[in-house]
Amino acid sequence: MTVLDNQHLTELNAEVASPRYPRQAITPGIVHIGVGGFHRAHQAMYVDDLMNCGEALDWGIVGVGVMPGDRRMQQVLAAQDHLYTLMVKHPDGHLEPRVIGSMIDYLFAPDDPEAVIERMADPAIRIVSLTVTEGGYNFHPVSGEFDLDNPQVRADLAEPSCPSTTFGLVVEALVRRRARGIAPFTVMSCDNIQGNGEVAGRMFSAYARARDAELGEWLAAEVAFPNSMVDRITPVTTPSDIDELAVRFGVEDAWPVVCEPFTQWVLEDRFVAGRPPFEAVGVQLVEDVEPYELMKLRLLNASHQALCYFGYLAGYRYAHEVCRDPLFVDFLLAYMRHEGSPTLPPVPGVDLEQYRTTLIERFANPQIKDTLARLCAESSDRIPKWLLPVIREQLARGGEIHRAVAVVASWARYAEGVDEQGAPIAVVDRLKGELMRITAGYREHPAAFIENRELFGHLAEEPRFREAYLATLASLHERGARATLESLVQSKGTT
16 A cells, blocks of 8 residues: 655556646645645646646645645645545546646645735736635625625624635735735636636625725736636545455555546636736637537536436436436436527537537436435525526527526525435535425425526516416425426427
8 A cells, every 4th residue: 555645656556547747846826725636637638638748836735725624635645745546447447647746735724814814915926826715705696796604704804804705815815915026916717606716706896895895806807717618527425435446556645536537627817917828738729719608508507406306306426327217318418408598699610419429328326426415405505506497498489497496496495404214414515404494385385496586586576487487396295206206208389
């Protein structure tokens, strides 16, 4: 068994690829906030690719954790000299392990916010990137405005030199750079949000403006926030993944990452302090990311929601199980073809029919073992951004909506917290208490769930939406998920 650290890199199994560059020569250029599985399987991998080509050694990544749960990541990575194994799982069972060496440090902000601020204030840092999830941007799900009532935000504004939030840390670093005559860095969002760079720009500017009006205007004018579209299915690492890496390849890694073979990154080429030559390793640098991000959000991400609640209620627990069931495949393809795709602008260089088929193949990869519980989590952050825009646009054009509306009803049924066999469902959502309170009493008032304007705005007042939702919810209660899905697949109407 080989311990994963700098000292033992040369002792790794020959089947495990390792960095071909001298790690001691790497200097920091990127601070990344929110180091999870996706960042380690995606952005950090692309930087590692560049380093393996002899490029970007001055773009080493310094990870930052801001949440209490990030402490373990800091401890694990520190013990491994910030190395970790990325294990690509192919559908045929072939495993492709590789050690990533592009991360050179990790700071846990709650322990030492000053160290994080000063690292970002260092002139060597030219990009601060983010994977903080949809909920990490602190905006209202309907209005889209920055939430100044957030207690942590209020505390940071009261004591800006010792912040705890991502906003407070980043803005304080920018304030110090400005005071020292250092140019600002680029803030690069890698989260699944439409117009993620624009959203980040608005939120950070709003925080800065609340701190000082002139500061907010300066930040909005001088800091770049490029949009991006990122894609790679990266399920949560399980104990069996750790064991498999150890048994099959002899690597002792406390927190490897597993992912599918497919990866995509479309990035707006707008940086104020330079960037790595990402295009050399397959990143698509474009002027307009929007067509690509809408394609991903409304086909891939929305389809994840379309399969997860119905699938869970029907007794499945993994995405690949669902996508090997012809009934679910028919439903997903029909949603993508007749509801999601009509809302998309032209996507340069992409065959949408091939993309839709590829999505089903990716979801059906049995090696990934992506859990439906993961896909069902944090729905109140996901459904309003990925699925409701499809419903609104289809309503406006008189298009089909009944499949997308059925997904909303399946979410409501899932949020009841009890499956069709009476077993409890562990609902994970920032609004869990409110959602479960609503569903506990909506047998008497079935529309209560969609009348939550914080999530749905005025959609409940749209007759087509309301009627389709109520019909599907009633069917879920009376007939169950599978029978409901069979009716949806057979339906050819434009409800």
